[in-house]
Amino acid sequence: MGAALCCVGKPSKQKSLDWELEGKIVEMKRYRIGQTKFKSIDSIVMLFPMFKERLKILREMFEQYDEDSNGSIEPNELKKLVEHLQLHLPEEHIKNLFHYCDIDGSKGIQFNEFIVLLCLIHLLQEPPTSDNSSKTELAQLGETFDTIVEVFLFFDKNGDGKLNKKDMVKTLNETNPLERSPAHITRNRFKEMDWDRNGQVTFREFLFGFIKWIGIDVDE
Numbered sequence: 763m764g765a766a767l768c769c770v771g772k773p774s775k776q777k778s779l780d781w782e783l784e785g786k787i788v789e790m791k792r793y794r795i796g797q798t799k800f801k802s803i804d805s806i807v808m809l810f811p812m813f814k815e816r817l818k819i820l821r822e823m824f825e826q827y828d829e830d831s832n833g834s835i836e837p838n839e840l841k842k843l844v845e846h847l848q849l850h851l852p853e854e855h856i857k858n859l860f861h862y863c864d865i866d867g868s869k870g871i872q873f874n875e876f877i878v879l880l881c882l883i884h885l886l887q888e889p890p891t892s893d894n895s896s897k898t899e900l901a902q903l904g905e906t907f908d909t910i911v912e913v914f915l916f917f918d919k920n921g922d923g924k925l926n927k928k929d930m931v932k933t934l935n936e937t938n939p940l941e942r943s944p945a946h947i948t949r950n951r952f953k954e955m956d957w958d959r960n961g962q963v964t965f966r967e968f969l970f971g972f973i974k975w976i977g978i979d980v981d982e
């Protein structure tokens with residue numbers, strides 16, 4: 763990633779997806795009020811091996827749907843994925859998500875973009891109408907995605923669905939000083955996640971940063 767991120771534009775459709783996601787997260791926060799799964803940054807870091815393990819399933823899915831094996835999912839390949847997984851999202855919505863997650867503008871979804879795409883589909887799709895959808899691969903991954911949202915909520919202290927510097931400082935102050943997470947590292951991590959340098963980290967920005975933080979080798 764890196765250099766390509768400077769060119770990320772903000773077309774209005776993308777902005778509205780930012781808002782939609784913020785809304786979802788605020789909703790989830792309200793729903794889980796008083797139940798914080800994570801008490802410290804270390805308790806999050808301890809789950810990294812589990813995340814890595816779960817994301818291997820995603821790697822297999824990615825390779826399965828990347829039919830021409832060119833290292834990215836093109837719109838026609840995504841269409842098949844949507845059909846196979848019986849996703850409850852209108853075509854227009856899928857199209858917007860495709861562009862929203864194609865952060866390097868390559869017109870294809872690479873593995874790191876794929877993780878973000880599926881996580882957002884999980885968050886945005888309508889509740890399934892029939893219970894057979896609970897058997898889909900995406901439903902199995904849902905639990906993992908929900909845990910990632912919990913991580914986001916751990917940082918989002920005021921629960922407005924985005925992260926700002928205040929949230930990060932507050933999180934650091936509450937963090938056990940013995941933890942191996944010096945303030946400057948987390949500050950730098952925040953700067954890294956905030957690509958457009960507007961002082962806020964949206965859920966999409968957070969997801970890409972989180973994947974990097976876990977240390978998944980996207981070029982594997």
Ligand SMILES: [Ca+2]
Nearest residue numbers: 828834835836
């Ligand atoms: Ca492909």
Ligand SMILES: [Ca+2]
Nearest residue numbers: 864868870872
């Ligand atoms: Ca791409």
Ligand SMILES: [Ca+2]
Nearest residue numbers: 956960962963
């Ligand atoms: Ca930002």
